[in-house]
Amino acid sequence: MKRLVLTLLAGLGLLAGCTKDNIAPPDAQLSGRITYQDQALNVRGGGNVQLELWQRGEFFRNKIPVYVAQDGSYSATLLPGEYKLTRLRDNGPWANNTDSITVQVQGNTVVDVPVQPYFTLGTATIAKSGSNVTASVQVSQVGTRALDGVVLFLSYTQFVDVSNQTASSTKSGPDVADLTQPISLTTAIPSSAKGAVYARVGVRIQGVGELLYSPVQKLDL
Template identity: 50%
Template sequence: MNRILSLHIPALLLLALVIGCKKDNYEKPSSTLSGKVVYEKDAIGLRSNGVQLELWQKGFELFTKIPVYVAQDGTFSASLFDGAYKLVRLPGNGPWVNNTDSIDVTVSGNTVIDVPVQPYFVVRNAAISKAGSTALTATFSIGKVSDGRALESVTLFVGKTSIVDAVNNLGSVAVNGADITDITVPVTINMNIPGSLTGQSFFYARVSIKTAGVAEQIYSQPVKIE
């Protein structure tokens, strides 16, 4: 019995080696799908990797999702095989009205698409600058795009790097939506620069709008403060 088992062991090892080599020799994706999440052709500012899209492809044994994370400037990129995909905007995953309609995407080489969304609010004409050496002032307008949800708050965030948002920041000042009685008037937020940033030669700032009942916020693009 032991001799029979010992004769089979080399064969099993050889089979495992062949299978392993086949796995290593699988073709890797050579095409790229890239693009941006947009409203009226403008990229949406988001929390870094806070929003996720999904890609699905039929015709394979394993019909599973391919997650695609969106960067804070609204762009995304994924390495894929050529073929037909369906792109899905996940319900409740972004600062916009839910849209469960999938988008048909044909990937062939380097493919670029825009993913349209309808936000509840947008940040417009954001300007952030130092007010003296220890303070910061942000002025921006609020654009209401969709009805059905109230304005919860607006916030000014600061951070050491360009990745700055509700999770990644070294300081923030918020204004409650109830205190903004007329959204047609530009909003101003003043902040004392945090001590952790006063000695820096530069840092970054951006503003956001939070919609009531929506987890993610919509942001302006980061501004370098020197």
């Protein structure tokens, strides 16, 4: 009897091992951008802005965090299947929208995620001028929140935002009298900078934790 029990246990262990080994690894790719009017919105990188994927099965409901890069793109490697893609509350420079997007992931699937930002940025003109970096950018209000300020950030690396910067200058919201005119900013280049600096403009919004950014630009020194 003891031998029979041991044999059954060994057989079950082998079956479990085979079942585990036969599970295919994730091989489908979901990617896209956070967009407004088909244009990607630049944000703070480093996993600070996220989306969530939910997959529901017969006996489970899995949440998968998806991190948005600073250029507004995202990607995730998944098992093929149906997912719900959601935007987190209070996790970006845009109005909350918790409606989910049904996504059928198979092979390489591209899905852009539309949002309603409070402000938009036109093309930022950023240049080195002597020992300074200057920027000019058009900021437009498209939401109900007030402008808190516009900031020119400099960094030694290609990652540039409020958490990754070596120098900055700010024009506060009350100092911006007319949003129909470009906003100009100047930031001194740190004396320790060598070779190049990276720059971009950020828009601070009252009551919103995340900034909206222009694309990163490299400036050779």
